[in-house]
Amino acid sequence: MPATKLVKGVLKGNRRDLARLITLIENEHSSAATALSMLYKHTGNAHIVGVTGPPGSGKSTLVTRITAKYRKRSKTIGIVCVDPSSPFTGGALLGDRIRMQEHSLDKDVYVRSMSTRGHLGGLARATSDAVRVMDAFGKDIVIVETVGAGQSEVQVVEVAHTVIVVDVPGAGDDIQAIKAGIMEIADIFVVNKADYPGADKKVTEINAMLDLDSRERSWRPPVLVTNALTGDGIPELVDMIGKHMSYLQETGLLKQKGLQRSRDELEQIMEYKLTKELFTRLRGTPEYEQAIKKIAGRNDDPYSVAERLIAEFLTSVRG
Amino acid sequence: MSSSKKIRVLVAKPGLDGHDRGAKIVARALRDAGMEVIYTGLRQTPEMIVEAAISEDVNVIGMSILSGAHNALFPKVIDLLKAEGVDNILVIGGGIIPQDDVPALKAAGIAEVFGPGTPLAEIVGYIESNVKL
Ligand code: B12
Ligand SMILES: Nc1nc2c(ncn2[C@@H]2O[C@H](COP(=O)(O)OP(=O)(O)OP(=O)(O)O)[C@@H](O)[C@H]2O)c(=O)[nH]1
Ligand SMILES: [Mg+2]
Numbered sequence: 001m002p003a004t005k006l007v008k009g010v011l012k013g014n015r016r017d018l019a020r021l022i023t024l025i026e027n028e029h030s031s032a033a034t035a036l037s038m039l040y041k042h043t044g045n046a047h048i049v050g051v052t053g054p055p056g057s058g059k060s061t062l063v064t065r066i067t068a069k070y071r072k073r074s075k076t077i078g079i080v081c082v083d084p085s086s087p088f089t090g091g092a093l094l095g096d097r098i099r100m101q102e103h104s105l106d107k108d109v110y111v112r113s114m115s116t117r118g119h120l121g122g123l124a125r126a127t128s129d130a131v132r133v134m135d136a137f138g139k140d141i142v143i144v145e146t147v148g149a150g151q152s153e154v155q156v157v158e159v160a161h162t163v164i165v166v167d168v169p170g171a172g173d174d175i176q177a178i179k180a181g182i183m184e185i186a187d188i189f190v191v192n193k194a195d196y197p198g199a200d201k202k203v204t205e206i207n208a209m210l211d212l213d214s215r216e217r218s219w220r221p222p223v224l225v226t227n228a229l230t231g232d233g234i235p236e237l238v239d240m241i242g243k244h245m246s247y248l249q250e251t252g253l254l255k256q257k258g259l260q261r262s263r264d265e266l267e268q269i270m271e272y273k274l275t276k277e278l279f280t281r282l283r284g285t286p287e288y289e290q291a292i293k294k295i296a297g298r299n300d301d302p303y304s305v306a307e308r309l310i311a312e313f314l315t316s317v318r319g
Numbered sequence: 320m321s322s323s324k325k326i327r328v329l330v331a332k333p334g335l336d337g338h339d340r341g342a343k344i345v346a347r348a349l350r351d352a353g354m355e356v357i358y359t360g361l362r363q364t365p366e367m368i369v370e371a372a373i374s375e376d377v378n379v380i381g382m383s384i385l386s387g388a389h390n391a392l393f394p395k396v397i398d399l400l401k402a403e404g405v406d407n408i409l410v411i412g413g414g415i416i417p418q419d420d421v422p423a424l425k426a427a428g429i430a431e432v433f434g435p436g437t438p439l440a441e442i443v444g445y446i447e448s449n450v451k452l
Contacts, residue, residue, distance in 0.1 A: 016403075019376040027324050090325070091350040097371065098360035104367045111374055115325070115355045 003035035010137050011042060015110060018137050022112055025133070026126040036129055039136040044258075046078070046135040046142045047245050050160030052122060052182060055148025057166045058192040060099035061228035062237075063143050067103055069238045070141055076108040078134030078142040082123050085115045092116075096145060110134065122146035122153025131159055151181040158261070161254070162244045164237075166190045167206070169198035183209065187244050189223040194232060199225050219247055278313055324452050326354040328379040331368045332361045333396070336386035341414060341435075345381060348439035349446070365395040372400070372408060378450050385414040394427035401428075407451050413437065 003024040009017030025032045049066075051059045060081065067077050081096035092115035103109040112130060119125045123146060134142045146156050157163055165186035183206075191202045206223045222240055226233035248254040282288045291309070294300040330346040332339055339361055346356045357375050359367070372380050382393060393412055400408060412424065413433040421432050430449060433442055 016373050016376075016405075019374055023327075023376045085355075086350065089351050089353045091353040092355045093346060093350045094355060094357045097357055097375075101360065101363075101367070104359075104370055111371075113355075113357050113375055117323075117325070 002031035003029055004031050004038065007035050007038045010039065010133060013138060015107070018110065018133060019112070021133055022126070022130045025129045026114070026117070026124070032129075036132065039133060042136040043132050044135070046131075046139050047162070047241075048131055048135070048142045048144065048160045049241055050144045050146065050156035050163040051166065052146040052149045052153065052156050052163065052185075053166030053190075053192075054150065054168070057148075057168045058226075058228045059145050059148075059166055060096040062164075062166060062190065062192060062226065062234075063096075063145055064100050064102060065226075065228050065231055065234045066143065066238055066241070067100075067109055068231075069234055071103070071106065071108065075140040076138065077103075077110070078131070078137065078139035079109070079111045079145070080114055080127055080130050080134075080142070081111065081145040082114050082116060082127060082147050084147045085117050087118070090118070110137070110139065116147060120152070121155035122149050123155045123159065128159045149182055154181050154185050157185040158264070161248060161257070162187045162241055164188045164190055164241070166192050167202060168193045169196045169202045184213075186221045187219065188237070188240050189221055190233075190237060191223065191225045192228050194225045194227040195229070218251065219244070278310075281313065281316075282309065326379065326446065326450055326452065327375060327377040328354050328356050328381055328446070329368065329372050329375060329377045330356055330358045330381045330383070331363045331371070332359075333363050333365060333368060333382050333384060333392040334386060334388045335362060336384055336388065336414075337361060338385035338414070339383075341385065342381075342383035345383065345413065345439065345442060348443060349381075352443040352447075354446070365392060365399055368396055369399040369403060369405075373403060373405065377408065378452060379409045379411065379446055382410075382412045383414045384412065384416070387415070389414065389416050389424065390420055393424055393429050397428035409446070409450050411442075411445070413442075 003021055006017040006021040010021055021035060051063055053059055063079060070077055083092055083094045083096065085092040094113035094115060097111055097113055100111050114124045114127060116124045127144060131142050131144060144156055144159055146153055163185050165182060169191060189206050191199050203223050203225060210220060224233055224237050224240060226237060291305050295302050295305060328349050330342055332342050346358045349356045357377065359371055368380065384392060389412060397410060409430055410428060411431045412429050416432050416434060424432055431445055
C-alpha cells in the first residue's frame with residue numbers, strides 16, 4: 001500500500017495506519033517522502049524529549065515512569081525506542097518494550113521499537129521521520145530512547161527539544177560511563193538508581209564537570225536524582241522537562257532552533273537530491289569512466305575533473 | 320520501489336507461565352537470521368499481545384506456552400486479531416503442546432506449532448517461507 005493512502009488515517013488518529021506508515025518510512029518505500037510532505041504542515045506541536053545514556057542505566061524504566069506522570073496530566077504520548085542491529089546479520093532484538101508494559105493497553109500511549117539498521121549516531125535513519133509522524137498524529141509529547149550510548153551517539157540532539165542524559169552511581173572513577181560527547185548534549189542530567197551507593201558522589205562529579213564548561217549559556221543543566229523502580233524523583237524530572245521547554249520559549253531559543261533545524265534539513269535534502277541527480281547522469285557513461293582512468297593513470301587529476309564535470313552539469317541543467 | 324523490508328516478529332509469553340528459556344532462545348535465533356524481534360516479556364494477556372503486534376506492525380506473532388494454557392490463550396489472540404480486522408499476520412506457537420491439541424489450534428488459525436527439540440533452523444525456515452511481507 002502506498003504511504004500516501006495512510007496519511008488521512010494518521011491525521012484521524014488511526015493507530016494502525018500510524019504503525020504502517022512508520023514501517024514504510026523505515027523500508028524507504030518510494031511513496032514515503034510524499035506522505036511526509038503531506039503531513040509536514042500538521043507537525044511542530046509536540047514536545048520532543050530525548051533520553052540517552054549508557055546501556056542498562058534505566059532509560060526505558062524512566063521513560064515508563066515519565067509517561068505515567070504525563071498520563072496523569074492527560075497528555076498523549078508517543079515513544080520511539082531504538083536498539084542496535086547486529087552488524088553481522090542485520091537482525092535486532094528490540095527489548096525496551098518489556099519495561100513499558102504498564103501502558104500497553106493505553107490507547108493514548110503509542111510505543112514503537114526501532115532497529116538502527118546499521119545507522120550510527122544512536123538513532124535509526126527513520127527515527128526523526130517517525131517522530132514527525134507521531135507529532136502529526138497529535139501526540140503531545142514524543143519521547144525518543146536512544147541505543148545505549150557512549151560518546152558518539154549524539155544525534156538525538158538534532159531531533160529532541162530537551163535531551164535527558166541518564167547515568168548511574170559508581171560507573172567508574174570520575175566520568176567513565178558517560179563521556180565528553182554525550183555530556184555536552186544534556187539539557188537535564190539524571191543520576192538514576194539512587195538506591196545504589198554513590199549517587200551523591202555522581203551528582204558532585206557531574207556538577208564539577210559542568211563548572212569546567214566554559215560555554216556561555218543561560219541554562220545550566222540541572223542534575224536530578226531518581227529511582228525509576230520506586231518513582232522517586234520522577235515528579236521533579238517531569239517538572240524540569242516542562243521548565244526547559246518554557247526556557248526555550250521565553251528566550252526565543254525554540255524559534256532559533258526551529259530555524260536552524262529547517263535550514264539543516266532543507267540543505268540535507270537538497271544535497272541528497274543534487275548528488276543523486278548528478279551521479280545518475282554521470283555513472284556508467286563512457287566519458288566518466290574515461291575520466292576516472294585518466295586520473296588513475298596520472299594523466300589528469302581529480303580536482304580539475306571535478307570542477308569540469310560540475311560545470312558541465314550546471315550548464316546542462318541551465319540549458 | 321527501493322524497499323529494504325525486514326521481517327518483524329513479536330515473541331510473546333501469554334498467561335502466567337514463567338518458562339521463558341524457549342522464547343528467549345527462539346527470539347535470539349530469529350535475530351541471528353536477520354529478523355527484527357520484539358520481545359515483550361512475561362505475563363502478557365492476549366489483548367496486550369494484539370495491541371503490541373498492531374503498534375509494532377509485525378509480520379509474525381510467535382507465542383510460547385509451557386504451562387498448558389495454550390488451548391484458551393492461542394485462539395483468543397486469533398479472535399482479537401480478527402476483531403481488529405488484522406489478517407496479514409502469521410501466528411505461530413511453541414512450547415509444551417500435546418499433539419492431540421494441534422489440529423484444533425490449527426483450525427482456530429494458528430499456522431504452525433513447534434514442540435520441544437525443534438531445530439531452530441526449522442523455525443527460521445518456516446517463517447521465511449510463510450511470512451506475508
Ligand atoms: C527448565 C524448566 C523449568 C525452569 C524454567 C526456567 C525458565 N526461566 O525458563 C523452572 C525450574 C523455573 C521451572 C519451573 C516450573 N516448571 Co518447568 N520445566 C522446565 C523444563 C525441564 C525445560 C523447559 C525448557 O527450558 N526447555 C528448553 C527450551 C529451549 O525448550 P522449549 O521451551 O520447549 O522450546 C522449544 C520448543 O518448544 C519451541 N518453542 C518454544 N517456544 C516457542 C515460541 C515460538 C514462537 C516458536 C516458534 C517455537 C517455540 O522451540 C524451542 C526450541 O526447540 C520442562 C520440561 C521439558 N522437558 O520441557 C519443565 C516443565 C515445562 N515445567 C513444568 C512445571 C509443571 C513447572 C512448575 C509449575 C513447577 C514444577 N513442577 O517444577 C514451575 C512453574 C514455573 C512458572 N513460573 O511458570 C512442566 C509443565 C507441565 C505441563 N505443561 O503440563 C514441565 C513440562 C515438566 C513436566 N514434565 O512436568 N521449569
Ligand atoms: N536498582 C535499580 N534498578 C533500576 C532502576 N532503574 C532501572 N533499573 C533496572 O535496571 C535494568 C535496566 O533498566 P532499563 O530501563 O531496561 O535500562 P535501559 O537503559 O533502557 O537499557 P538499554 O535499553 O538496554 O540500554 C532493569 O533491570 C531495571 O529494572 C533504579 O532506579 N534502581
Ligand atoms: Mg532500554
